[in-house]
Amino acid sequence: MRQIIDERTGGTVRPPCGAEPHSALHGPSHAPTMRIAAHVTVLHEGDPARRIMEVVDGAVMLSKLLPDGRRQVVELLGPGDVFGLAHADIYACSAETLTPATINTHDRSALERDPVLGARLLRRFEAQLCVMHSHALVLGRMSALERVAFFLLRLMPETMVGGTLHLSMTRQEIADFLGLTLETVSRAFSELKRRGLVVLQRADEVRIQDRGSMRRLAGAL
Amino acid sequence: MRQIIDERTGGTVRPPCGAEPHSALHGPSHAPTMRIAAHVTVLHEGDPARRIMEVVDGAVMLSKLLPDGRRQVVELLGPGDVFGLAHADIYACSAETLTPATINTHDRSALERDPVLGARLLRRFEAQLCVMHSHALVLGRMSALERVAFFLLRLMPETMVGGTLHLSMTRQEIADFLGLTLETVSRAFSELKRRGLVVLQRADEVRIQDRGSMRRLAGAL
DNA sequence: CGAGGACTTGATACCGTTCAATACCGGTGG
DNA sequence: CCACCGGTATTGAACGGTATCAAGTCCTCG
Numbered sequence: 327m328r329q330i331i332d333e334r335t336g337g338t339v340r341p342p343c344g345a346e347p348h349s350a351l352h353g354p355s356h357a358p359t360m361r362i363a364a365h366v367t368v369l370h371e372g373d374p375a376r377r378i379m380e381v382v383d384g385a386v387m388l389s390k391l392l393p394d395g396r397r398q399v400v401e402l403l404g405p406g407d408v409f410g411l412a413h414a415d416i417y418a419c420s421a422e423t424l425t426p427a428t429i430n431t432h433d434r435s436a437l438e439r440d441p442v443l444g445a446r447l448l449r450r451f452e453a454q455l456c457v458m459h460s461h462a463l464v465l466g467r468m469s470a471l472e473r474v475a476f477f478l479l480r481l482m483p484e485t486m487v488g489g490t491l492h493l494s495m496t497r498q499e500i501a502d503f504l505g506l507t508l509e510t511v512s513r514a515f516s517e518l519k520r521r522g523l524v525v526l527q528r529a530d531e532v533r534i535q536d537r538g539s540m541r542r543l544a545g546a547l
Numbered sequence: 548m549r550q551i552i553d554e555r556t557g558g559t560v561r562p563p564c565g566a567e568p569h570s571a572l573h574g575p576s577h578a579p580t581m582r583i584a585a586h587v588t589v590l591h592e593g594d595p596a597r598r599i600m601e602v603v604d605g606a607v608m609l610s611k612l613l614p615d616g617r618r619q620v621v622e623l624l625g626p627g628d629v630f631g632l633a634h635a636d637i638y639a640c641s642a643e644t645l646t647p648a649t650i651n652t653h654d655r656s657a658l659e660r661d662p663v664l665g666a667r668l669l670r671r672f673e674a675q676l677c678v679m680h681s682h683a684l685v686l687g688r689m690s691a692l693e694r695v696a697f698f699l700l701r702l703m704p705e706t707m708v709g710g711t712l713h714l715s716m717t718r719q720e721i722a723d724f725l726g727l728t729l730e731t732v733s734r735a736f737s738e739l740k741r742r743g744l745v746v747l748q749r750a751d752e753v754r755i756q757d758r759g760s761m762r763r764l765a766g767a768l
Numbered sequence: 769c770g771a772g773g774a775c776t777t778g779a780t781a782c783c784g785t786t787c788a789a790t791a792c793c794g795g796t797g798g
Numbered sequence: 799c800c801a802c803c804g805g806t807a808t809t810g811a812a813c814g815g816t817a818t819c820a821a822g823t824c825c826t827c828g
Binding site for chain 1: 609611613614615617618619621622632633634639640658659662665666668669672673674675676677679680681682683684686687688689723725726766767
């Protein structure tokens, strides 16, 4: 059995589990904005789906569980990304903050009425669907080393060239995202380090040393 | 090296490769409907993305390639599903018909103007995104046998209980969808047959014998 | 009847998992 | 300040599932 839901609530209130997280800190009742600590589960897979959420700031991780406890992190979200999707009025994924996050929520009924919101979500869904397509390629066809290289490139935007990337995920979370075990992820990091493609200041601080080789490994992201 | 694009054009014209498939058989020029034979590549990954397509009838497969030829089938589409998505005005996937298909195309610019179309696409994108989430779970965390069981259940709707399912995909295509090799897919079919969960009239005609066991294998679809 | 393609099955190799031991890091209390 | 502790990460050894390589079979079509 595996530890699934991390309850290191960073000191902030947790929204009323699975029901309506209506803590209106800012904004009107139909689109409240919430400030949430890191490592808080915002949504539970299987709960009734009443709201759609938008990440304003911070990072959120969506995951799904198999009955026997195997977990897959299906999406990593940043500012602008949308979650709280549903099949048959049931949330399809759990959502957990990776960092402190600001989240905007909309009532699903508002979706029908607000065409501006609809247009924004449409663009965002298209982008997220494209990312999922790439991720299917990663999960279905790439080796462990390639997956980790891809992961790091994805987290390190072109802009920040020489910067140090802070990973806000544990090896286990990265493994669940990449369809590997934490040991294999760790070995892959060590191998990338050994080859001189990355430098690990600490376990959660990476600097990409040789971006060209990384790209080649990741199949040209 | 692998055979990637299947050119068994079933006798029908192939739309002008990658450019605007404007064969207006039915409907006005801004939303032409095309009738396309089986095994025709409608869209090429990397081509400029001008249009959004909707499957009216038939089955379409979306796939992505790695530089070295490895392929992943990222989505299987049926009536109502949408494809032709893009990052940076470039098609993110290739699209190939699995059966004869009827496809509706919309100019991307029409998307901005037509809120009814937008609302329909939004609902559909949400559904497809949910399916991709499940697929990530399949690719990242399931064994070969589980993947094939999941695949068959997904293709066999609840309604058709005792019916025979006709697979319009080769073992290679199924393998590329499930992140396996064709040999492993074949072995999985044989194993399901051996266990009495399915009956194979022919290689491409399956009957699900024991739906309960299949569900258990697939992790309750 | 023969040819080609798709599928099945077998033998072996390899990559990633599993199990286990050890190292590291931050925090707490002596 | 240091010893200790819990959680996380790294590393090693053995195992196993899937890929790979290679026949051989079945089906369809000419």
